[in-house]
Amino acid sequence: MSPIESILTDTGPARSSKIAELLQARTGISPENARQRLSRVGGKIFKFPVPLLPNRENFMYLQHQRSDESFWLNFQGALRETNSVYGAAIDGLIARGGIVHIDDFAVISGAPIALKGQVASERVAKVLESAGVLKQEEIQGEQWIVLRRTELGHTDINGYRSRAITEDIILDALRDWARKMGLASYNAITVRRDISSKRMIGAFRWDLTGPSYLFPLKGSLAAPGFLMADVFSDYTMDEFSISYIIRKMQLLKGSLKHSRFLPMLVADGFTGAALKKGRSEGILLATPETIFGQTVAKGLYNLLETLKNAAAIAAANPDRLLKLIEQLKDIEGAAKNLRGVLFELISAYIAKLQGGSIEIGVSAKDPGSGTTRDIDVLRIPHKGECVAIECKGKTPGGTVGVEEIEKWLKSIPICIAYFRNEYRFKDNVVKFEIWTSGTFHPDAIALLEKEKKARTKHPIAWKDGKEVFSISSKAKEKTINKALREHFLNHPLTATI
DSSP states (O other): OOHHHHHHHHHOSEEHHHHHHHHHHHHOOOHHHHHHHHHTOOTTEEEOSSOOSGGGOOEEEEGGGGGSHHHHHHHHHHHHHTTOHHHHHHHHHHHTTTEEEGGGHHHHHSOOSSOTTSOOHHHHHHHHHHTTSEEEEEETTEEEEEEOOTTTOOOOSTTHHHHHHHHHHHHHHHHHHHHHHTSSOGGGOBOTTSOGGGGEETTEEOSEEEEEOOTTTOOGGGOOEEEEEEEOOSOEEOTTTTHHHHHHHHHHHHHSTTOOEEEEEEOSEEOHHHHHHHHHTTOEEEOHHHHHOHHHHHHHHHHHHHHHTHHHHHHHOTTHHHHHHHHTTTSTTHHHHHHHHHHHHHHHHHHHHTSSEEEEEEEEEOTTTOOEEEEEEEEEEETTEEEEEEEEOOOTTOEEOHHHHHHHHHHHHHHHHHHHHSTTTTTSEEEEEEEESSEEOHHHHHHHHHHHHHOSSSOEEEEOHHHHHHHHHHTTOHHHHHHHIIIIIOOTTTOOO
């Protein structure tokens, strides 16, 4: 066994500079000779083919180590030790549950959209994809970046929606707080749901941005400073997961030398090491409780837990979300963000009243194309039949238009392919329904009627707000009836019930 093989056997996969140091210590050779030996390795010793370490340093391993968990853990350690942008991006992705919308990868990657001398965020994603660390996946017709290597962290695809809803509410609250505090221009604060190009400061994208004319942030010649923030839910940030924002700020300060900034990072919690590291870099680390108080923080926590267990709650305790809305009512935009979820829970409860079991948020993937669509509510009346229900929660007086119907109809073949590939459903009669708390536009009704006649193998049906309310009313479900009236049906000008 050669000295290099012996080192790799003892230490596991490692970067070449570390192996060189150990080689010098064990054999007494010079640094130059150590580098030459490493440059000539072959046989049982391999170099990772995709350069992810700075200065094109190699990551080396023995053939049998390639399939070990330690390979990726050591690789992650090497990326962290060298402050690699790829390591920061991986840790940022892990903090987001291993899945992020393609437009928001730039937020958590630590890389710029475009900046001279720096690897762009799009390039970071492509390189990590070629290295087998992550992949792009279509979900609900949109592109997402997903962590592939489970050795590095947990990938919670099913939980991304729960986190996204919670984070959107936190961002609404943060924007409202910043407005009230005068931290940024009132009408110029943008958040994640806004156009991504508006959330740019310099070459970097954020979850929240706003120009500020506060004296400590105001630059020369009346130029504004900037408030910026990123938000993470359901995760305690450590010193590695905050590396991406430190990298963003270091590069931002270098590229916009005459601007001043107030960067914030909001998460459920931070380790002591993260607090020390973040504060030393001038980043404000905060939790929802420290900003909004205990009541709102508890409401946000309960919301996340409710969304994670939506099916069980819809079946047994559907008024729980109503209580959460009450807890979060002071946050501007919270009710709007929760309207769709509330209608799904109500629809699931009402669907269960019709008999059978229910499932919520089923991820239906076409095994052929890899395309994924969510089934809001899946009702299984009995063995041999299932009904996939699309839910459209609307503001009072809202309507479902033709475009929404067309989008729903296009998703049906994907769902059919999913059912045919699932053992428990492959021989079932599959039906599709679309429910709304509002009404259907006349043109949408015309399209539905036309499609209903053409679809006999997989029938379609629809229910508007009055029909949904009718089922609940006949069952004398007071809590559900009240929720439908208060949040969906009654409006001073357009009351339907």
